[in-house]
Amino acid sequence: MVCDPGLAPAAVEIFTSFRDKKAESLQCGCEKLSRTDGNDVIKIISGTIDLQMNSISQHHKRLIRVTTGSEAGFTLIELLVVITIIAAMISMLLPSLAAVRHQTRSLKCQSQLYSMIQGFHVYSLQNNDQIIPSYNMFGVSTSTHPMDGWGPILDHLGIVMGNGVFDRNPYTCPETLDRPGIQATQTGSDPDNPKGYMDCPAMITISTIYAAQVPFENYRKTIRTGYWINGDNPIGIPQEFTPGIFYTSSVGYGPNLQNQVMMPNSYSRFRTMSRLIALADGLYSGKQEFTRVGVTDSRIGYRHPVQGKGANAAIADGHVEAVDGQRFPRKYAPGWVTAEEARLDNMGTGLTIYADPEQHIPES
DSSP, rough: OOEEEGGGGHHHHHHHHHHHHHHHHHHHHHHHHHSHHHHHHHHHHHHHHHHHHHHHHHHHHHHHEEGGGSSSSSSSSHHHHHHHHHHHHHHHHHHHHHHHHHHHHHHHHHHHHHHHHHHHHHHHHHTTTTTOOOOOEEEESSSSSBBHHHHHHHHHSSOOOOOOSSOTTTOOOOOOSBBBBBBTTTTOOOOTGSSBBBEESSEESSSOEOOOOOOOOOOOOOEEOEEEEEEOOOOSSSOOOOOTTEEEEEEEEOOOOTTTOOEEEEGHHHHHHHHHHHHHOSSSSGGGGGOTOOOOOOBOOBBBBBTTEEEEEETTTEEEEETTTTTTOOOOOOOTBHHHHHHHHTTTTSSSSSSSHHHSSSOO
């Protein structure tokens, strides 16, 4: 029921009339009471009450109207139409809101990568132009000695502080999945594994990988890491390697059959710093032949599809950009990536994984 504001003056008149009639009725009743017996009194009182109730009913009908049909605020059909429109608008807005959320997280990821690459430059300035190791090794395997990792190194030196969880940890992308990405030393065929994390320092055996401390080097803090570093990673058995081929290396690996021991890389070896990938969404290091989206054992985590790209990457010269999952450069690997494919991936003006593509990729 809806009150009609236009009836306010009439209401005053009605209530005034009602008051006068009520007084008149009560006076009349009193006069009758003085001349009648008990039964008549009851009849008089009942008549008076009926008169007042009828008066109230009439005034009520004039002051308040029940609105139905076309005069109603909303009919049931109109209400259903409004609900349907609102639901349709929400269904259209939700994808946009999700895209904004992903875009915001991607920008935060890029900001963190920028901090990391600046931290790498600080490390280099403090260490005679040397590039931070992907990790330090003793021998060709880490089954008896934990590897520290570039994250714990930066944290230990106080350059970029991190922790072993996701909260307020610049070493994990905001879109990092809450799952260890390395299973039995590889990411396998599950495309979500490279979107996970790796805790460092770590002990790697032939069948598993797990976080470990390095007490004698004073590495007593676990750093949860959700970024891949472009490092040479011939771990497990003695293998031949090319010094300085990628951005960084597994310092201390060796000796191999050629009696080589892997040494730190340096900025002086970089032919095109503005194109050389240093870090990217993902985890661990190496496997440069399996960098494309959806490839088994890829260690690149394509966490940002909203950009139409897939992964963010920090470049050696200090800037950050997004990388398309179908264009991420790969290394030459017989049986996997031909020399021609590797040259197409790494030559020209696009990004590269090689410190010097001209020197390190053979002719087709």
